[in-house]
Amino acid sequence: MSADGTVGKACDVLEQVAAFKRPARFNEILEASPFPKATLYRLMQTLTNQGMLAYDPEAQTYSMGLRLVRMAHAAWGQSSLAPIAAPILDKLAAEVGETIHLAQMENGQVLFVDKRRASVLFETLAQTGRVAPAHSTGVGKAILAFMTPDRLERALRQQAFVKYTPNTHDNADSLMAELAQIHEDGVAFDREEHEQGIISIAAPILLGSGKVVGAVSIASTTNRNSPDTLQAFKPALLDATARIGEQATPWQFPT
Amino acid sequence: MSADGTVGKACDVLEQVAAFKRPARFNEILEASPFPKATLYRLMQTLTNQGMLAYDPEAQTYSMGLRLVRMAHAAWGQSSLAPIAAPILDKLAAEVGETIHLAQMENGQVLFVDKRRASVLFETLAQTGRVAPAHSTGVGKAILAFMTPDRLERALRQQAFVKYTPNTHDNADSLMAELAQIHEDGVAFDREEHEQGIISIAAPILLGSGKVVGAVSIASTTNRNSPDTLQAFKPALLDATARIGEQATPWQFPT
């Protein structure tokens, strides 16, 4: 994306490697990257012996380093809502018996920071850390609806409006209309806009100052629920987000 | 630690910020870092607008950026045993009803990659990503005991032999003696060596080639169990580690 000197390039490389969902060969990464061979090579060497990347000499592949995992652990504990929200999400999960997501915004994209799975117990990290587009998820819309106009504008400019299902918003205008309504209502619905058969109700997490810092959603399938029945969870959901908002100190995201 | 050009410094800065377990002021970080003010300042700016750090203008604090979380998610799927081991750990957890850890080695330190909590359901990521010393944990010793001599030597050179409890090994010799015995026995015990009241039984995960890539432990408290009763879990544990080892492709750690 941008080019902030060497460090910026290093970050780009990390991102590239992350983009392969498996360990990748040097050449694969080279092809996907804008850097000349020698440059990329040196960068990857540096990152490798910093522990940010891991190189397997036998398979000649690079993957993300464990040092990164350790740092991310710190990140999770520090800059995210997750640790504050955890007990509240536990309680909410127990109450509603559905899958719950906690999300934050990272430049126009929804980042899932934590979740509670209804029945099957684990897999937490597997979903946590995943990114979804803002315009087609309950949490995304809940966050957008409560952003300040300028932040909203910036976020929307980065939207691609990919049409995942027939219900997905495919332009800014229809989305904006819904956002206004969400703002009034206090909760957002995902009516199979991201995935066929999956619906959710979501509410923003607001700081005392009124700043949105994230959102919580209760998701279900069309088999078990409809948007109308999800409506029943609204009080519990709003209670949870309010409590998280109260407890959140405003170490939130920049810009 | 080491100095690999700008990127190395950037990593050091990230580590510094991570070391504070809360968002930190510029000056706090400055004091803890070897870099001059201007240099640190520029580095942190770069990292911030790369999303590796997050800056809160209101509180004037830095914390780890969400971009790291996203990358770590990739790391989890790529370079760790976790996705392969997940179903097997689930089964093991159900069988033994105790807390289970999955760990990998990162230059002399044990990194917890995944866990299953006996009773309380969640908190997964909270522990996942944490680092513990190798000489005083079941998983650590299980891994060390099956390393090749040269890797072992390198790993031990980085050990500090901190004495956490009266039972902790405080020198290489006593540790080596136990490692030999563990190698023979196939499992390692942690007899309150890291934390008073916590014991565990651990077994290494071996690749077909015989290379250790990690370890699994079953942990309990002295109230509920003793090393002797943990012994009863040995078959289930060995079965689990064997199965993980079979399925693991050798994208493992470098050097």
Add this chain to the structure above:
DNA sequence: AACCTAGTTCCACTATTTGGAACTTGCAAG
């Protein structure tokens, strides 16, 4: 109003990064 201290900017100096090209490996086809 004078005085700190945390945070930010400046800028000449220099060390680091750059990347084209040449070299090495390892394997596969002739």
Add this chain to the structure above:
DNA sequence: CTTGCAAGTTCCAAATAGTGGAACTAGGTT
């Protein structure tokens, strides 16, 4: 066996990007 090709690695002079001392600004304190 040797020729050819592709992946990976090293070189080095040119130039860019990083350095850090010092000077500046903001905002709070005595």
